[in-house]
Amino acid sequence: MPTHYDLHAHSTASDGTLSPSELMRRAHAAGVEVMALTDHDTLEGLQEAGAAARKLGLEFVPGVEVSVTWLGITVHIVGLGVAPDSQVLDRGLARLREFRDWRAEEIGRRLAKHGIDGAFEGALGFSNGRLISRTHFARFLVQERHARDLRAVFRRFLVNGKPGFVAGQWAELEDAVRWIREAGGQAVIAHPARYPITRSKLRRLIKEFTDAGGEALEVVSGSHSRDDYFTMARHARDFGLLASAGSDYHGPEHPWIELGRLPKLPDGCKAVWKDWPISH
């Protein structure tokens, strides 16, 4: 029975820096036994990752991280066990990718007005012509020395109220959950402790997510503190949700999160994988 699960990670199909196969190799080498690929708004890397995992004898979970706009903030919903060829899911994601393309040009225009030229082209270079994300803008802005690291770049240029910010127009929460379910997957609220909302608003999000058919909360996340694990475990229990665990790995250039280092779920959590065939 596997014990090392990592159910949230990115590849070059979105804003990670390892290819899907490189990600699988690194996860396997780090001792992960069950590994998901959950790129932002695309199913693009799933086939390659699945094939690479099979060769390694690593259990692979095809996934996705869907961008959602909920009461004006961006929330991420991870889908686990989605069919990589799901038409319903990919049609939904295609609309989000169109918004991404428009938003990237708009970010470029806004940064240009702020005196930073060539940001759109620079970000495009970092995305290698694949899905484009704020992370690619951030890498370009660091390279051009507009800030010393990714965190500082986001804080100064890419978040609400800053020169390169463009408000999200992502999926509806209910639609994201429905696409994932229709693709045969389980919906999970990603890194729930990271949203800039009050506790009561977070509980409202969890309630609406649960009512829409969402099944799990990411209790253990690379972007959670130890305290967050316990707070989120409690929310999961209160709403009858399962618990997931994922590093949110984006590549070795982000050394504060490494693969294969996630702690166990807190006691009392029901794991999102409890009924998966590989868990028995």
Ligand code: AMP
């Ligand atoms: P996007 O979906 O294009 O708006 O980009 C969101 C991505 O930006 C997230 O998935 C993270 O990878 C990254 N990100 C967001 N905020 C930060 C931050 N403060 N520092 C570093 N990366 C961030």
Ligand code: MN
């Ligand atoms: Mn990301």
Ligand code: MN
């Ligand atoms: Mn996320």
Ligand code: MN
């Ligand atoms: Mn993520």
